[in-house]
Amino acid sequence: MNSPLFDLDLLRAFVVVADCQGFTAAAARLHSTQSTVSQKVLRLEDLAGHRLFERSHRQVRLTEAGEQLIGYARRMLALNAEAQELLSGASVAAALRLGLPEDFAAGRTTRMLADFARAHGDVKLEVTSGLSRDLRALYERGELDVVVVKQRRSTGDAVKRWAETLCWIDSAAYPTLDAEPLPLVVFPPRGLYRDDMVAALEAGGRRWRISYTSSSLASIQAAVADGLGVSLLPSRVVNDRHRIVKPKDGLPAIETMEIALHHRPEASPLVIALASDLAKLIGEGG
Template sequence: MNDQPFDLDLLKAFAAVADCGGFTAAAGRLNSTQSTVSQKVLRLEEQAGHRLLERSHRQVRLTEAGEQLIGYARRMLALDAEVRQLLSGASVAATLRLGLPEDFAAGRTTSTLAAFARRHENVRLEVTSGLSRELRSLYDRGELDIVVVKQRRGTGDAVKQWQESLCWIDSAAHPVLALDPLPLVVFPPRGLYRDDMVAALDASGRRWRVSYTSSSLASIQSAVADGLGISLLPARVVHDRHRTVGPQQGLPMIETMEIALYYRPEAGALVTRLAEDLSALIGDDSRDEV
């Protein structure tokens, strides 16, 4: 790596390729040509001294060095945009990047975020929802300012943690609990609750099979309600088309998860205020702080 400052134009091309997943789409976003974008990324790789992208016919992926750089690249580009706004006489909007699990990114949460935005009109909220492991990875790479994630109890250095109450659910109209093997509706591999379900059933000697897999909470809820299998979900997302089951039906209790709030104390007053609002929201849902 040489000592020259990074060229923002090269960083912009790199970020566009990462966001679009390919050079052709990135060229369209930048109103440029594919070859020009490719040359800019090559020049950035030479300057960084590392290969930043793995290229194939189907897709483009970040290398380990690319994953390390992309967060800094976006922050540098955002800072450049803010400086340009300031010098042009326009009011500068602070950007807060928030990550939420899918089951938090609706309902009372959106009301809380809307109220925060109304109190702070100079703040632009960017909300990303997804699996907790993905959100935590984005936070660790500096691409999110504050995250709410699910994790195993006592496994992280979160600012705050709350116990997550889990329960087994079956269909109210089409129960399947008596089937052998027991059909399971699950999140994808490495998704939360899946390993806990399997370990608990194995320990109890109950035969099981995966009948439905989805990364969407709404899809999981519907699959259970329609009788495709049972699942393990937070108690707060159970609705009237579900039937809660548990030890009385031979299913073990599972109390291994917590909700965790992460943010960097040095991030500033606005992040702290948003964290306080989220803490109040989570605390209102009858969870015990740990």
């Protein structure tokens, strides 16, 4: 059995009559005639299978069925208006989806992105920050248009690539470099630099243990600064609470990573423009 579909035009007439408490005032608000508004309400009553108004010479009141329907009618009209508003902007606002590692999603990068958004007012820029492995997965599923990731040097295709300068860091105030086994502050398994740190230490015969794990760059930086262990991070995120560990301190240099910029060959001019701005920024030091 097919259920009746309520026409939004009939529902609008019903709501306005209820708000105006009469057909004459409702007709004026709807820029229509009283007979047309009355016919619309009658058609809605026929669809609903109930009288929706108690009519008298002096006033119009909702019946019990009308009271039940009025809330739904208002919601349906509001949803229709919301959908119209959303779709009215869809034709002019192109979505451009960008993925960035956490250490790029601040400072000069966000200023550049804000400038780009202002220069392209018809673009809806959507920026996702996270671990490179997650960003790469989103890109491969088609959920990102442009992505900057960390990857092993010379692995996979990339529009542009740059060497990633890494350094071991310790706390400036509470150093742990001499502790045995050496405490490590790391990203989660399969996270960046973790395997490289472990492999380098084991190759050098240095005992180690995981003291702190986090997927947040800010948390990693704070844990090192507060003396929970050493870590391996890009040189650009070192701050004055850290001490860079020198090769003479016994930890080997690690030069295995690169920064890679990806977008699809068939990318739109807007994607290529954003990628060009990102490449310039990264080339100047991120």
